[in-house]
Amino acid sequence: MRSIRTDLAAEARDFAPEASGVRHQVSEDSIVSVTRVFIDTEQGALALGKPVGEYITLDAPRLMERDTDVFSRVAGELSSAIRSILEKKSVKRVDAVMVVGLGNRAVTADSLGPKVVEKTLVTRHLYEFMPEQANSRMRPVCAFAPGVLGVTGMETGEMVQSIAKRIRPRLVIAIDALASRSTERLGTSIQLADTGIHPGSGLGGKRAGLNEETLGVPVLAVGVPLVVHASTLSRDAVSLLIQRNGGLKDEEEEEKLLSLVDEVVSEKIGPLVVTPKEIDVIVSDLASLIAKGVNLALHELEPDEIEQFMS
Amino acid sequence: MRSIRTDLAAEARDFAPEASGVRHQVSEDSIVSVTRVFIDTEQGALALGKPVGEYITLDAPRLMERDTDVFSRVAGELSSAIRSILEKKSVKRVDAVMVVGLGNRAVTADSLGPKVVEKTLVTRHLYEFMPEQANSRMRPVCAFAPGVLGVTGMETGEMVQSIAKRIRPRLVIAIDALASRSTERLGTSIQLADTGIHPGSGLGGKRAGLNEETLGVPVLAVGVPLVVHASTLSRDAVSLLIQRNGGLKDEEEEEKLLSLVDEVVSEKIGPLVVTPKEIDVIVSDLASLIAKGVNLALHELEPDEIEQFMS
Amino acid sequence: MRSIRTDLAAEARDFAPEASGVRHQVSEDSIVSVTRVFIDTEQGALALGKPVGEYITLDAPRLMERDTDVFSRVAGELSSAIRSILEKKSVKRVDAVMVVGLGNRAVTADSLGPKVVEKTLVTRHLYEFMPEQANSRMRPVCAFAPGVLGVTGMETGEMVQSIAKRIRPRLVIAIDALASRSTERLGTSIQLADTGIHPGSGLGGKRAGLNEETLGVPVLAVGVPLVVHASTLSRDAVSLLIQRNGGLKDEEEEEKLLSLVDEVVSEKIGPLVVTPKEIDVIVSDLASLIAKGVNLALHELEPDEIEQFMS
């Protein structure tokens, strides 16, 4: 069976479109398409290589245009998607939520999580220390960026577990940069998974899982594909080439050819992971967008109220 | 009795030079003077407004010259001072140590702690994940920067306690920026306290304590005065003026005048906290220096080996 | 005669309120006061220690609250003030303007100029390379940050002169951080001078002038007080103390006392220049505010159009 190397459920589904135990819905307009993949059974989980749960993918190629209307629109969709998960998990209007920004702030392509934390409207401390500033349209929100193993010497999982055990949020939102199987999705796609993060996902590879099993509360993972393996780019090119030439007769033969691509690339180019040249501005834009979506979902505040509180 | 508003034991002692239960030693050369203040009794603690314990202050006015030899020399003294505390606390060569960088990385004057964490040689993860890279001249070291209340919504104390409880280091080193009573010490003085950090210290004011009582293991606080209250500058000036004029007959009268300074300053200038204009480069230099001192103290490695591991 | 050590005409006037050849107007509301000082004659210039010209000072203490409405309001006033100078200097709607951001980007307190340049809507290149994106409501604007002598080895004046000679703008706007005589104005006051910058002004001290004489076109200087000498803080405190005690009988005696303050401070505290602890966020806010004022003044675009072009 074909191995599916992607963090994105929407991509995984493309490889196994007829897997049983998997449903999906798509709604789209000229700016953003929203794909919901529901993995309902263990059989579906096996087929897609992902745990049972709900996966929402927002695709918005026009994010590359850096248009402020497009940003607002996608932030609104993200907020709705987060709210739908909060509701599904029976998180109430007043329940505390913890935002965790995964990744290495010193590596731009991996700094999305820490940057979202900086832009998250935290309020948990207001209830204890400045109750006059807390507002009935807020909820207690806390946020932190645990850093990465090579910088802290501690596993992200160990850190988040210890702090969540103490703070006892009702739900955790974990933000992370992802590796993509497709160059088209770089910086233009946002995936939510109500299953949290499972070992081996994300850029870090060896990370312990952050999920209901390890943290004791539901975890909503929010990720954006920001890097791609050089070998993925090469596979894409060869696939396109084959399609252009009318495809190969035998699907198995195509897969053999693509495996050969992986082999020569890993021999000659090595394990190169690449990111668009404009990664600085892409990450900065997306951190603002995701923080906006998170802030709008967690509080009942207007965008300009949030801006006011954040300044 | 006079109130002593300073984080520095060496400064506090100047105000109560004959307090009983307090000993001190000074050794100095042309580059750095090392003052050790030992508060031995509760009476001494009361007199100096600081808990019973050992306080080591390194003063090196020539740090302002930014000379690489001066940096090396002070880093060496810092390393010796840290080692003397490790020994006193019976921390063994192989015991794990956790470095905590306090403060807000987005405020340069408060970012010393997080910057030291970035330059600390962490090794704890090597023992588990890359044992071949761990070295008999190392010990397990982990490090993190918890952030500040306004950014995380969580108290530093809560975060450090939860993580220390999980990781179980044998000792914690907490790095922080301090407020100084004297403009002369800004950026040129490093204080160590084997008593850890007590509520109300440091720039944040309301911080919960980080000490043996709260964390269950000894805490070595390492701080550098990087800000000064505008009113301190004014008091200094008026004091100097009085001295120049032969002093006032009555010490009480002098204190009354200085209180008046505080009053008019707080009315007219407000609670302005200032920092030298060159704070960016001062913090950057000191973060390197302190990390060097910490790395040399915790591991049995040569400076260039450490540099090699850090790159 | 008293020496007036300030970059601000509004402050200088306070020291010489009845100088002949000097007029002033004040208009104010609850958010911002606008003081226009006109130095009409050489006698006035001598009295205030500033060249003949127009000086506009916007004071907005509420900028410290970081309220988005206050920012917008002050940006609007700044835009009007800049437009009044453009008109006075007969700069037409289509004439090219060059924005120069003075200061050292690596020193936060001195980085206002370079940061404004990053946020300036530049358009000059559109006319040549992308004429379809140029818009009849724009004018050709270019911008650059020359850096400082210690980093480039070249004088700011040499660099700006050479480039202005080549580019031939109709007017230059030079943005700079200033030293203030008053702690109250730190970060809350913006001064415009249609006389440009004269040697010895600003933080750098030795800078060559940037003015009509050296550049051949009018120069509008826009500056914000962001640092203060430690001795200024001390003088302020002693002055307040004297006032509180009913003042001294003899004004000369007061000045003698203040000179003594300068003397003891410079002996004991040295030439310390300080800035508020929160300088990072103050500079960031002001750079956005000033860029907004400049962009609104130079182009006939709405704020959200400018935001769109800048993203």
Add this chain to the structure above:
Amino acid sequence: MRSIRTDLAAEARDFAPEASGVRHQVSEDSIVSVTRVFIDTEQGALALGKPVGEYITLDAPRLMERDTDVFSRVAGELSSAIRSILEKKSVKRVDAVMVVGLGNRAVTADSLGPKVVEKTLVTRHLYEFMPEQANSRMRPVCAFAPGVLGVTGMETGEMVQSIAKRIRPRLVIAIDALASRSTERLGTSIQLADTGIHPGSGLGGKRAGLNEETLGVPVLAVGVPLVVHASTLSRDAVSLLIQRNGGLKDEEEEEKLLSLVDEVVSEKIGPLVVTPKEIDVIVSDLASLIAKGVNLALHELEPDEIEQFMS
């Protein structure tokens, strides 16, 4: 004839190994190989698509290991290479040199030039303003980063020309990030060209040339490949695939296939330019290395003296 899309002469030569009017020398050891390509005639220039001149390429794959010894070694080779060009151009020990850092400091992959400028030991101002600090083992060096068209509204060429005309250096060193044809050279190769920079080179594409013709003095270009086109990665993969399969019988057929790769990639993947995920640390390391090579070449100072002056 095949089009050669590369900024690197060493790469261009690989495509036309037998071009007449082109000589080359290689010397190598276990750390760095030095390839000198001399284009002696117009015919050679035509064959390689580069002007007549000398091109030196340092290749050091081990730079990726981030070993301090490797950095020192490559900096030493770079310094020798720069000195050989200075000598060839009859630049004397006391002649002034200007270092120009090209690129956009806000885009990490394009910020190499500005970062080298920050680490260059500038001395030109000492001769005029602090002659006691100038040293007989120095020469007058100035440095600046002109920024990019989209940020300044001015062409780099216009700015450098105006300033060079005023400052009159004897030679200009222009530092730039390059696009590579080969993923292997990303971040591990440094190319020097005594012909300067010609229109269309570098990441910016449309840049005016910086060369003896436009500036009136010789220009030494120093560049490092830091980005690669997605289509290059794909071409590489397909080429490797063909080689693995024993090659195609017809070289023309191979080229046709590769053109097809370009076509499908540009249709489906678009003009994606990518950079390694670790670009932040790669650029930071290389900026230090190149500045070290430049400083050692321009002055007769020891490495630790330079460090001392720079701090």
